[in-house]
Amino acid sequence: MFSNPNLVREGSRLYARSLVPGFKVHGERLLEKNGAEWREWNPNQSKLGAAVMRGLKTGIPVGASVLYLGAANGTTPSFVSDLVGADGAVFCVEISARAMRDLIRVCEKRGNMLPILGDARKSETYAAELPSHVDFVFEDVADPAQARILIENARFLRKGGVAMIAVKARCVSSVKEPETVYKTVEAELSRTFEIVEKMRLEPYEQDHEFLVLRKR
Numbered sequence: 001m002f003s004n005p006n007l008v009r010e011g012s013r014l015y016a017r018s019l020v021p022g023f024k025v026h027g028e029r030l031l032e033k034n035g036a037e038w039r040e041w042n043p044n045q046s047k048l049g050a051a052v053m054r055g056l057k058t059g060i061p062v063g064a065s066v067l068y069l070g071a072a073n074g075t076t077p078s079f080v081s082d083l084v085g086a087d088g089a090v091f092c093v094e095i096s097a098r099a100m101r102d103l104i105r106v107c108e109k110r111g112n113m114l115p116i117l118g119d120a121r122k123s124e125t126y127a128a129e130l131p132s133h134v135d136f137v138f139e140d141v142a143d144p145a146q147a148r149i150l151i152e153n154a155r156f157l158r159k160g161g162v163a164m165i166a167v168k169a170r171c172v173s174s175v176k177e178p179e180t181v182y183k184t185v186e187a188e189l190s191r192t193f194e195i196v197e198k199m200r201l202e203p204y205e206q207d208h209e210f211l212v213l214r215k216r
């Protein structure tokens with residue numbers, strides 16, 4: 001597991017130091033330790049949390065800027081917000097107006113999170129709300145064109161910046177074997193990125209491959 005002062009693992013449990021003590025995002029357990037409040041990060045409800053538990057080596061450091069595609073109600077984005085801390089930023093793109101209502105509630109409490117109601121397939125529609133470049137792009141969008149969406153949003157990633165994606169085999173193809181899907185997705189992404197880490201997310205998620213990529 002990568003090292004970040006705002007993240008600890010104790011056995012099978014993962015905790016992030018809360019940027020907003022006392023505020024829960026999804027009913028998570030809170031823990032007081034050494035004068036700080038830590039939020040339990042459930043890897044069964046977060047693909048990034050699952051990747052951390054599976055030994056993710058590439059860290060999201062304090063102060064990083066992150067473009068998060070498929071932010072939903074803000075659960076995993078809130079943990080990314082804890083990791084990057086007050087000097088970092090998490091730009092949260094979400095297509096669903098229903099999810100956006102919850103996401104806004106989270107962003108109002110967390111000064112480093114910005115909600116963007118938008119379609120990740122149309123990056124030009126939210127380009128004006130982003131800085132010229134970010135350090136990370138994270139994608140968790142259920143769309144058969146997942147790879148194409150990440151490549152399109154790589155325009156916001158600085159050269160050498162890192163992209164992370166949870167490939168959902170059953171969403172890309174319901175008939176092909178997951179291994180076949182992963183190979184096709186990896187080949188598509190390889191034109192824009194170098195693959196630096198890859199892992200399966202079992203037992204936390206079935207038929208998901210987590211890829212860490214560096215922009216060429």
Ligand SMILES: C[S@@+](CC[C@H](N)C(=O)[O-])C[C@H]1O[C@@H](n2cnc3c(N)ncnc32)[C@H](O)[C@@H]1O
Pocket residue numbers: 045046047069070071072073074075076077093094095096099118119120121140141142143
């Ligand atoms: C699996 S959920 C994300 C969960 C979230 N990443 C977490 O761990 O807390 C996928 C989200 O992607 C959103 N989504 C689907 N297509 C999208 C698109 N084209 N642009 C932006 N968001 C999209 C869905 O509305 C849904 O909220």
